[in-house]
Amino acid sequence: MDCKRCNDLLHAHRDGELDAMGVIDLENHLRECDSCRAQHAELNMLGDALRREATRYSPPADLQANLRESLRRNAPKAEAKQATSKTSHLLPWQWAGLGGAGTALAASLVWAAMLLLAPAAGTNWMIQDVIDGHVRSLQVNHLTDVASSDKHTVKPWFNGRLDFAPPVRDLTHKGYPLLGGRLDYLNQRTVAAISYRHRRHIINVFVWPPEDSGARDLRSYANQGYQLLNWRHEGLEYWVISDLNMAELREFSRLLTAENAAVVGSGGS
Amino acid sequence: MVDTKSAYMADNDIDIASFEARMYPHLDAAYNLARWLTGNEADAQDVLQDACLKALGAFRRFDGDNCKAWLLTIVRNTCYSLLRKKHRHVEIAEFDEEQHPVESDPSDHHAQPDVLLARLRDGQTLNAALALLPAEFREILVLRELEGFTYKEISRLIDTPMGTVMSRLSRARSQLREHLLAGGQPIEHLEVRHGL
Numbered sequence: 001m002d003c004k005r006c007n008d009l010l011h012a013h014r015d016g017e018l019d020a021m022g023v024i025d026l027e028n029h030l031r032e033c034d035s036c037r038a039q040h041a042e043l044n045m046l047g048d049a050l051r052r053e054a055t056r057y058s059p060p061a062d063l064q065a066n067l068r069e070s071l072r073r074n075a076p077k078a079e080a081k082q083a084t085s086k087t088s089h090l091l092p093w094q095w096a097g098l099g100g101a102g103t104a105l106a107a108s109l110v111w112a113a114m115l116l117l118a119p120a121a122g123t124n125w126m127i128q129d130v131i132d133g134h135v136r137s138l139q140v141n142h143l144t145d146v147a148s149s150d151k152h153t154v155k156p157w158f159n160g161r162l163d164f165a166p167p168v169r170d171l172t173h174k175g176y177p178l179l180g181g182r183l184d185y186l187n188q189r190t191v192a193a194i195s196y197r198h199r200r201h202i203i204n205v206f207v208w209p210p211e212d213s214g215a216r217d218l219r220s221y222a223n224q225g226y227q228l229l230n231w232r233h234e235g236l237e238y239w240v241i242s243d244l245n246m247a248e249l250r251e252f253s254r255l256l257t258a259e260n261a262a263v264v265g266s267g268g269s
Numbered sequence: 270m271v272d273t274k275s276a277y278m279a280d281n282d283i284d285i286a287s288f289e290a291r292m293y294p295h296l297d298a299a300y301n302l303a304r305w306l307t308g309n310e311a312d313a314q315d316v317l318q319d320a321c322l323k324a325l326g327a328f329r330r331f332d333g334d335n336c337k338a339w340l341l342t343i344v345r346n347t348c349y350s351l352l353r354k355k356h357r358h359v360e361i362a363e364f365d366e367e368q369h370p371v372e373s374d375p376s377d378h379h380a381q382p383d384v385l386l387a388r389l390r391d392g393q394t395l396n397a398a399l400a401l402l403p404a405e406f407r408e409i410l411v412l413r414e415l416e417g418f419t420y421k422e423i424s425r426l427i428d429t430p431m432g433t434v435m436s437r438l439s440r441a442r443s444q445l446r447e448h449l450l451a452g453g454q455p456i457e458h459l460e461v462r463h464g465l
Contacts, residue, residue: 012435015413017420039380041382043442045389046385046389046445046446046449047442049395050414051414053395054396054399054411054415057305058300059296059297063296064293066318067318072285123290124293124294220416222297247416247417248417249417250417251417
């Protein structure tokens with residue numbers, strides 16, 4: 001690899017978009033070339049500075065309330081409907097009639113109707129559960145039941161405590177030391193929580209085998225000052241949460257997934 | 270049998286509730302992008318309102334599963350409409366990106382990591398330098414370095430070929446670096462021309 005080629009690939013390398021061969025070739029060149037190494041250093045400096053220090057502007061406190069109001073006031077009209085039976089346009093309390101048990105029934109049916117029509121509404125509850133779990137864990141002495149940076153101590157601790165074996169990886173060499181593990185409770189089941197640290201930020205990784213086996217791409221969320229990531233890999237559901245910025249949290253998730261794939265690929269678990 | 274959907278709630282209410290459930294987890298990211306693109310809080314709020322109304326209107330036809338990217342696409346398009354309407358859109362030389370991929374002579378770029386490091390010590394300088402970039406450069410840096418989107422995700426979000434994404438990112442980083450090294454002094458950029 002010459003300097004010209006290296007130059008072209010430096011960005012892809014920083015952004016994790018270079019294949020394994022490219023990485024090896026590039027890093028070999030960097031070892032031998034001062035000027036490319038200096039450029040590589042600058043690129044990383046710039047990028048890391050952006051991730052750590054560029055402002056993430058928070059919306060004003062009333063943004064969400066204003067949006068709710070604006071959506072309801074200005075919502076595009078629903079499509080014209082065919083004439084239906086008399087009850088079809090009644091609101092829940094009218095249909096239920098006199099309140100009391102009727103209203104409670106109607107209210108729970110409304111809720112069920114919403115679930116039927118907005119399956120992803122369940123995601124909001126999950127996000128809140130994950131945030132609550134994370135915040136709880138940050139209280140003194142609540143982070144780990146087994147506190148160790150050694151994966152050979154943490155992983156076996158889950159044996160007999162869980163009906164599955166969570167992956168516990170060592171990412172210390174990448175800047176994400178393992179802090180330990182604990183049992184937690186999310187989505188109405190017991191899950192594994194494995195905690196890592198990155199600089200001053202705590203990262204919680206919640207893992208469990210999901211009920212349905214559908215594949216799912218990486219999804220990211222930002223809520224109440226926390227960044228969350230969710231994906232599925234090798235039959236396990238992952239929810240990762242931290243107050244660490246989104247870009248570095250995604251980097252952590254990429255490293256975790258790569259480490260998981262490498263271990264499984266070599267016949268381990 | 271009573272139709273559950275129409276019996277218990279007006280159609281609009283269901284749509285809005287469902288829309289909110291899926292979109293509100295992405296409001297912070299949407300606001301941050303709008304704020305960086307428009308440069309001020311008032312415009313960013315206006316953009317969010319407009320964008321959410323548009324998104325709600327299109328929601329019935331949305332059957333993808335990446336809500337965040339879909340919402341951010343609408344937000345960024347709304348930002349550019351606003352910038353053009355207010356004559357604040359400084360265009361980058363698009364044609365260059367597609368026809369003349371960035372060819373850098375390594376000897377042109379005299380890396381000065383120590384100087385850069387000194388400038389970067391001040392978080393204020395970084396934000397100021399980022400704010401000086403044309404919108405498309407700011408945008409791509411926000412999407413890559415703040416949101417952590419991959420090249421493929423960025424390419425879909427801003428509806429631009431991968432090759433352009435890569436060259437734009439390279440130029441954005443290069444220009445950011447120049448602003449930082451210049452320590453806040455204005456810089457001549459021949460490639461930037463003012464749009465109407």
